[in-house]
Amino acid sequence: MRTFRTVALAVVMSATALSSIHAADPIKIGVVTPLSGTYAGIGQQVKWGLELATKEVNAAGGIMGRPIELIFEDEEANPAVAVQKADKVFQVNKVDFLTGTVNSGSTLAVGQVAERAGKLMATTVSFADSITTDKCSPNVYRVNARAGQQSSALAVWMSKDKPKAKVFYLGPDYEMGRSTVAAFKQSAEKVGAQSGGEVFAPLDSKDYTQYFGQLRASRPQVLYTSVAGNDTVRLFTQLQEFGLLNNLTVVGASGTVTAQNIGAIGKAAEGFVTGVGYSAEIGTPENKKFVEAFRAANKTDPDLYGADSYGLIYAYKAAVEKAQSTDTDKVREAFKDLKWNTPQGEKTLRAGDHQAVQTMYVVQVKGGKFSIVGEVKGEDAIGPDTCTRF
Amino acid sequence: MAEAIDYFQFVLAPQMVIGLVLGIAVILVALGLTIIFGLLDVINMSHGEFYALGAFLSVSLAALGVPFWLLLVLVPALMLPIGYIVERVLIQRVFHSPDRHVTTLLLTFGFGLVLEDVFRLIWGPNPLRPDMPISGAVEIAGLFLPLYRVFMIGVGVLIIIGTALVVYRTRIGAMVRAAAFDRNMAASLGVPVQLVYAGAFAFGVSLAGLAGVLLAPIYSVFPTMGRDFILMAFTVVIVGGMGSIAGAVIAGLFLTQVQAIASLYISPVWADPIVFGIMVIMLMVRPQGLFGRLGHA
Numbered sequence: 001m002r003t004f005r006t007v008a009l010a011v012v013m014s015a016t017a018l019s020s021i022h023a024a025d026p027i028k029i030g031v032v033t034p035l036s037g038t039y040a041g042i043g044q045q046v047k048w049g050l051e052l053a054t055k056e057v058n059a060a061g062g063i064m065g066r067p068i069e070l071i072f073e074d075e076e077a078n079p080a081v082a083v084q085k086a087d088k089v090f091q092v093n094k095v096d097f098l099t100g101t102v103n104s105g106s107t108l109a110v111g112q113v114a115e116r117a118g119k120l121m122a123t124t125v126s127f128a129d130s131i132t133t134d135k136c137s138p139n140v141y142r143v144n145a146r147a148g149q150q151s152s153a154l155a156v157w158m159s160k161d162k163p164k165a166k167v168f169y170l171g172p173d174y175e176m177g178r179s180t181v182a183a184f185k186q187s188a189e190k191v192g193a194q195s196g197g198e199v200f201a202p203l204d205s206k207d208y209t210q211y212f213g214q215l216r217a218s219r220p221q222v223l224y225t226s227v228a229g230n231d232t233v234r235l236f237t238q239l240q241e242f243g244l245l246n247n248l249t250v251v252g253a254s255g256t257v258t259a260q261n262i263g264a265i266g267k268a269a270e271g272f273v274t275g276v277g278y279s280a281e282i283g284t285p286e287n288k289k290f291v292e293a294f295r296a297a298n299k300t301d302p303d304l305y306g307a308d309s310y311g312l313i314y315a316y317k318a319a320v321e322k323a324q325s326t327d328t329d330k331v332r333e334a335f336k337d338l339k340w341n342t343p344q345g346e347k348t349l350r351a352g353d354h355q356a357v358q359t360m361y362v363v364q365v366k367g368g369k370f371s372i373v374g375e376v377k378g379e380d381a382i383g384p385d386t387c388t389r390f
Numbered sequence: 391m392a393e394a395i396d397y398f399q400f401v402l403a404p405q406m407v408i409g410l411v412l413g414i415a416v417i418l419v420a421l422g423l424t425i426i427f428g429l430l431d432v433i434n435m436s437h438g439e440f441y442a443l444g445a446f447l448s449v450s451l452a453a454l455g456v457p458f459w460l461l462l463v464l465v466p467a468l469m470l471p472i473g474y475i476v477e478r479v480l481i482q483r484v485f486h487s488p489d490r491h492v493t494t495l496l497l498t499f500g501f502g503l504v505l506e507d508v509f510r511l512i513w514g515p516n517p518l519r520p521d522m523p524i525s526g527a528v529e530i531a532g533l534f535l536p537l538y539r540v541f542m543i544g545v546g547v548l549i550i551i552g553t554a555l556v557v558y559r560t561r562i563g564a565m566v567r568a569a570a571f572d573r574n575m576a577a578s579l580g581v582p583v584q585l586v587y588a589g590a591f592a593f594g595v596s597l598a599g600l601a602g603v604l605l606a607p608i609y610s611v612f613p614t615m616g617r618d619f620i621l622m623a624f625t626v627v628i629v630g631g632m633g634s635i636a637g638a639v640i641a642g643l644f645l646t647q648v649q650a651i652a653s654l655y656i657s658p659v660w661a662d663p664i665v666f667g668i669m670v671i672m673l674m675v676r677p678q679g680l681f682g683r684l685g686h687a
Binding site: 241 | 412516608
């Protein structure tokens with residue numbers, strides 16, 4: 001049944017491909033992204049960002065006269081499903097390029113599918129440093145800022161605003177928590193911060209008050225935390241209840257305080273600082289134009305996922321026009337140190353590890369909303385190229 | 391010296407207060423558990439879910455506009471008939487079987503699992519967070535204390551004293567203790583033993599519900615919340631002596647202070663094994679606990 005369906009699909013697909021060969025042959029981009037499940041909200045932003053950019057590019061004549069066609073597949077934020085769907089769009093839809101993966105596990109897995117298919121792909125969302133460091137691939141690009149860029153931007157801001165601060169670290173007790181704390185600690189110590197100790201609380205802790213003893217004993221000026229979701233709500237409100245937020249600056253990972261939990265945290269979120277690659281508040285004319293168009297199309301503000309996905313279409317357009325082809329090797333050559341314009345300014349795709357270098361922003365919660373309090377130049381936040389595969 | 395005072399005021403004392411709040415919370419949950427065990431000889435594994443039920447009821451009633459003060463009375467009152475029915479319908483059926491300990495333990499354990507899923511069906515899996523009934527904080531001698539936690543300590547102490555008075559100083563309490571000591575003799579002297587059993591179970595369940603109302607604003611409300619306290623409450627009951635109210639209070643305060651102070655020097659995650667280690671040592675050295683059973687002292 002399955003094979004029959006695939007064959008039937010292939011027949012239909014090739015039929016449509018044949019019929020359209022007379023018109024300008026579209027450039028096909030596969031979008032394997034979570035359209036259902038936990039990350040559906042992120043997938044929605046990815047879809048909106050890509051669609052907006054595609055509409056603009058097509059209205060202006062497409063890429064080398066060819067329109068862009070987006071082919072969406074729901075990967076359910078599950079690497080196993082993502083691999084199947086990526087195989088499908090490469091083999092059946094014959095896409096030229098692939099994007100959309102959210103979960104870092106999906107990005108790594110789909111990267112291998114792209115290598116086997118001899119095609120290129122880019123993520124616009126995944127944070128895990130490994131994608132462009134030790135698990136880098138010649139076929140995988142990342143146009144958004146990785147976790148390391150976020151934490152070094154935050155550390156640079158801290159070194160200016162709270163020079164030589166004593167920092168206490170509190171992370172959730174699993175892989176993500178330990179790696180974010182280790183990464184920020186490294187960047188913070190590089191710029192002169194002292195470490196006041198670290199504790200790790202189990203994921204989904206109900207009561208953080210028992211961790212406050214060590215926090216008090218170390219008397220830090222800054223608390224770094226990478227807890228997320230409901231854990232942030234409990235941690236912040238309990239800190240506030242016990243008066244610990246007085247004379248303490250709380251900084252954290254970009255996922256710690258988000259649009260989803262900022263309301264529940266309420267006043268306790270005031271003053272929280274984090275490093276991000278995009279904010280709808282960016283005041284440049286390019287961004288204002290983008291936010292307006294995004295709002296008009298989707299009735300909501302873009303977030304970093306929407307903005308970075310929007311920017312990707314322009315990166316691919318620039319590369320294909322430079323290469324004058326959609327051939328994998330030629331486009332890969334064109335992507336080398338490619339500079340292109342995005343809502344958050346010019347980005348550069350570093351040739352050595354395929355990581356986008358971009359201006360980073362430091363944002364702080366003021367009056368229940370994030371506002372930009374600092375900018376860190378791309379070169380200062382990017383860190384060394386540690387990819388050795390190519 | 392000034393440094394030591396500063397350390398006490400800024401680090402040690404706040405941590406001890408945090409331990410005290412947790413201690414009162416654990417004692418409130420353990421109180422019902424120890425009464426049910428002391429009297430009925432039933433290890434109520436669904437006690438944590440009754441605590442959760444109290445919290446869920448308080449959230450729903452608060453959403454209907456019932457003020458918090460009324461909830462403190464209304465929820466325990468609603469829990470009484472629920473506890474009474476559970477005892478008559480479920481526990482009484484297997485109460486007279488030869489291996490009562492195992493059957494009642496399994497029965498209440500299963501019932502707890504069912505309740506947990508029922509909560510998930512009705513209220514959903516995500517944590518609900520009731521508003522703090524009292525916001526703000528007081529500063530006493532340089533100590534910064536959230537008002538609601540101070541209130542909780544006060545109410546908790548009143549509940550503990552009230553429960554002790556009911557059990558040790560009233561006629562009903564005397565009947566309960568008599569039935570616990572020798573049910574046949576009590577029955578022959580005219581004590582309605584069946585009713586006393588169901589009533590005591592309902593009372594214990596109602597205390598768990600009251601603990602749920604009080605703790606909901608601090609710990610949030612979610613289907614598996616019963617599991618968080620039940621291990622600690624069992625430890626307190628075992629160390630204090632199964633069925634002893636004084637034992638539960640002393641063990642509750644002692645163990646949570648151990649946990650709080652240990653958390654200053656080691657990872658708080660590792661403070662739990664210390665507490666459970668004390669329980670294991672207690673079981674090896676003095677299995678009956680600090681104090682004897684209810685009615686047997």
